[in-house]
Amino acid sequence: MAKKKNTHAAQDWNYSASPESTSHIQLKEKYELFIGGKFVKPSSGKYYKTINPANEQVLAEVAYGNEKDIDSAVKAARKAYNEVWSKMPGKERAKYIYRIARLMQEQSRELAVIESLNSGKTIRESRDIDIPLACNHFFYYAGWADKLEYAYPNRKIEPLGVAGQIIPWNFPVLMAAWKIAPALAAGNTVVLKPAETTPLTALKLAEIIQQSGLPDGVVNIVTGFGDTGAAIVNHNDVNKIAFTGSTNVGKIIQKAIAGTSKKCTLELGGKSANIILEDAPIDQAVEGIINGIFFNQGHVCCAGSRLYVQESVADKVVAKLKHRMSTLIVGDPMDKNTDIGAINSKEQLATIEKYIKIGINEGAEMHQVDCSVPKNGFYCKPTIFTNVAQSSKIAQEEIFGPVLTIQTFRTVDEVIQKANNSPYGLAAGVWTDKGSRIFNLTSKLDAGVIWANTYNKFDPTSPFGGFKESGFGREGGLHGLGGYLKLS
Numbered sequence: 001m002a003k004k005k006n007t008h009a010a011q012d013w014n015y016s017a018s019p020e021s022t023s024h025i026q027l028k029e030k031y032e033l034f035i036g037g038k039f040v041k042p043s044s045g046k047y048y049k050t051i052n053p054a055n056e057q058v059l060a061e062v063a064y065g066n067e068k069d070i071d072s073a074v075k076a077a078r079k080a081y082n083e084v085w086s087k088m089p090g091k092e093r094a095k096y097i098y099r100i101a102r103l104m105q106e107q108s109r110e111l112a113v114i115e116s117l118n119s120g121k122t123i124r125e126s127r128d129i130d131i132p133l134a135c136n137h138f139f140y141y142a143g144w145a146d147k148l149e150y151a152y153p154n155r156k157i158e159p160l161g162v163a164g165q166i167i168p169w170n171f172p173v174l175m176a177a178w179k180i181a182p183a184l185a186a187g188n189t190v191v192l193k194p195a196e197t198t199p200l201t202a203l204k205l206a207e208i209i210q211q212s213g214l215p216d217g218v219v220n221i222v223t224g225f226g227d228t229g230a231a232i233v234n235h236n237d238v239n240k241i242a243f244t245g246s247t248n249v250g251k252i253i254q255k256a257i258a259g260t261s262k263k264c265t266l267e268l269g270g271k272s273a274n275i276i277l278e279d280a281p282i283d284q285a286v287e288g289i290i291n292g293i294f295f296n297q298g299h300v301c302c303a304g305s306r307l308y309v310q311e312s313v314a315d316k317v318v319a320k321l322k323h324r325m326s327t328l329i330v331g332d333p334m335d336k337n338t339d340i341g342a343i344n345s346k347e348q349l350a351t352i353e354k355y356i357k358i359g360i361n362e363g364a365e366m367h368q369v370d371c372s373v374p375k376n377g378f379y380c381k382p383t384i385f386t387n388v389a390q391s392s393k394i395a396q397e398e399i400f401g402p403v404l405t406i407q408t409f410r411t412v413d414e415v416i417q418k419a420n421n422s423p424y425g426l427a428a429g430v431w432t433d434k435g436s437r438i439f440n441l442t443s444k445l446d447a448g449v450i451w452a453n454t455y456n457k458f459d460p461t462s463p464f465g466g467f468k469e470s471g472f473g474r475e476g477g478l479h480g481l482g483g484y485l486k487l488s
C-alpha cells in the first residue's frame with residue numbers, strides 16, 4: 001500500500017496552478033428579466049442570490065420572475081411572432097441567428113468563464129466543449145432557416161408560434177442554444193427559463209441577443225425557480241413546451257398540458273449502460289469509462305453511469321480504471337488542469353451523498369479516489385461501486401454525480417437484457433473490436449443515442465433524445481427542427 005502514492009501521476013508531475021483569469025468579465029450586481037428586448041424589473045420586486053458552487057461566494061443577484069412576468073414575456077413573444085418574426089423570410093431570420101453565433105464566438109472567453117464560475121464545471125470543459133458547441137448549434141440552425149422546404153419537401157410548413165423552454169443547470173448555455181436556435185430557425189418566438197442555480201450565461205446570452213439587433217420580443221429570458229417554469233407550462237398562449245430536466249418534473253409537465261393543444265418535447269433523466277466486451281481496446285475503453293461518468297462531474301443526462309464489463313476482462317478493466325482515477329485532478333474549476341470541478345449545488349451534493357450511503361448499505365463495494373478537495377464549495381470524490389446487484393437502487397436510479405456502478409456479464413444476450421432492464425432509455429456505449437457486434441448490440445439496446453468505441457460525443461447535426469422515462473422528441477439535426485414545426 002505504501003507504494004500506491006508513487007503511482008499517483010498528479011504527485012509525480014506536480015502540476016503548478018494554472019488559474020484562468022476572471023479580470024476580463026464584468027458581472028453586474030443585479031440582473032433583471034429580459035422581456036421585449038429590454039431588461040425589466042421583476043413585478044414582485046424579488047431577487048435571489050446566485051453563487052459560485054466552487055467556493056460558495058455570491059456572484060450576483062438575479063430577478064425572480066413570477067406568473068405576471070411570464071405573462072408579459074409571452075405577450076411580448078406573441079407580438080413579435082405576429083408582427084415580425086412569422087412574416088420575415090427565412091434568409092433574413094438566418095442572418096440574425098448567424099449574428100448571434102458570431103457574437104457568442106467573439107465573447108466566448110467571457111461566456112466560458114461565467115459558465116464555470118456559476119456552474120462549477122471546469123474551465124477546460126466550458127472553454128473547449130460547452131461554448132463552442134453552443135455556437136455551433138446557432139451556426140447549424142441558421143443554415144436551415146431558409147431551407148425548410150428542402151428539409152420537408154412537398155409539405156406545408158408552419159412554425160408553431162410561441163415556444164416555452166425550460167432548461168437545467170448541467171449545461172446552462174448549451175441547453176439554451178439547443179432550445180433557442182432551432183425554435184428561431186423554424187420561425188417561432190421564445191420564452192426561456194434558465195435553471196435557478198445557473199442563470200448567468202443565459203443572461204449574458206440575453207445581452208448578446210440585444211447586441212445582435214434581434215427584433216424585440218423574439219427571445220425573452222425570465223429567470224426564476226420551479227414556479228416560474230410552471231407559469232410557462234400553464235400559460236394558455238404558449239404553443240410548445242420544450243423541457244430538459246428531471247423525470248419528475250417531466251411528468252408534472254405532461255399532466256399539466258394533457259388535453260391542451262400544446263406540443264411538447266421532454267429530455268429527461270437517464271441511467272445509461274456503457275458496455276465493454278472482451279475484445280475491446282481496453283485502454284481506450286478505460287478513457288471512455290472515465291469520460292462517460294466523470295465528464296461534467298457526472299451531471300450529464302446521458303452519463304455512462306452503469307458499467308457492464310465482460311467477465312473475462314473485468315479484473316483488468318477495474319484495475320486500470322482505478323489507476324486512471326488516481327490521476328484525476330479534483331478541485332478548482334477555474335484551474336486549467338482540473339478534471340473534475342464542483343458539484344452544482346448543495347442540494348445535488350446531498351443527493352449524491354445519499355446514494356453513496358445507499359450503495360454501501362446495499363452491500364456494494366465502494367472505491368473512492370484518495371484526494372483532497374477544497375474546504376469551501378461542493379465537491380465529491382470520483383467514486384465507483386463493484387459487487388452491485390442489478391436490482392440495487394444505485395444501479396437503477398439516476399444519481400447525477402461522479403458515481404459509477406460496475407457489473408459483469410458473460411454473454412452478449414445477458415448484457416442486452418441487463419442494459420435494457422432500466423426505466424430509462426437515453427444513451428449507451430459499446431466497446432468492441434468487431435463491427436458486427438456493434439451492429440448487433442446497437443439494434444437491440446433501448447436507447448436513443450448509442451456510441452461505439454467512444455462516449456459523450458455531441459454534434460449539432462446529430463439528433464439526441466430518449467425512450468421510456470428518458471422522455472420523447474429529438475433535439476439536434478433535422479429532427480430537432482421538426483419539434484418546432486407544424487407539418488401538413
Ligand code: NAI
Pocket residue numbers: 166167168169170193194195196224225226227228229230231233244245246247249250252253267268269270300301348351398399400
Ligand atoms: P428539475 O427538473 O427540478 O429542474 C430543471 C428545470 O425545471 C429548472 O429550470 C427548474 O426551475 C424547472 N422546474 C422545476 N419544477 C418545475 C415545474 N413544476 N414546472 C416547470 N418547470 C420546473 O431538476 P433538479 O431539481 O434541479 O434536479 C433533480 C434531479 O433531476 C437531478 O438530481 C437529476 O437526477 C435530474 N436532472 C436531470 C437533468 C437532465 O439533463 N436530464 C438536468 C437536471 C436534473
Ligand code: MG
Pocket residue numbers: 226246249
Ligand atoms: Mg427540482
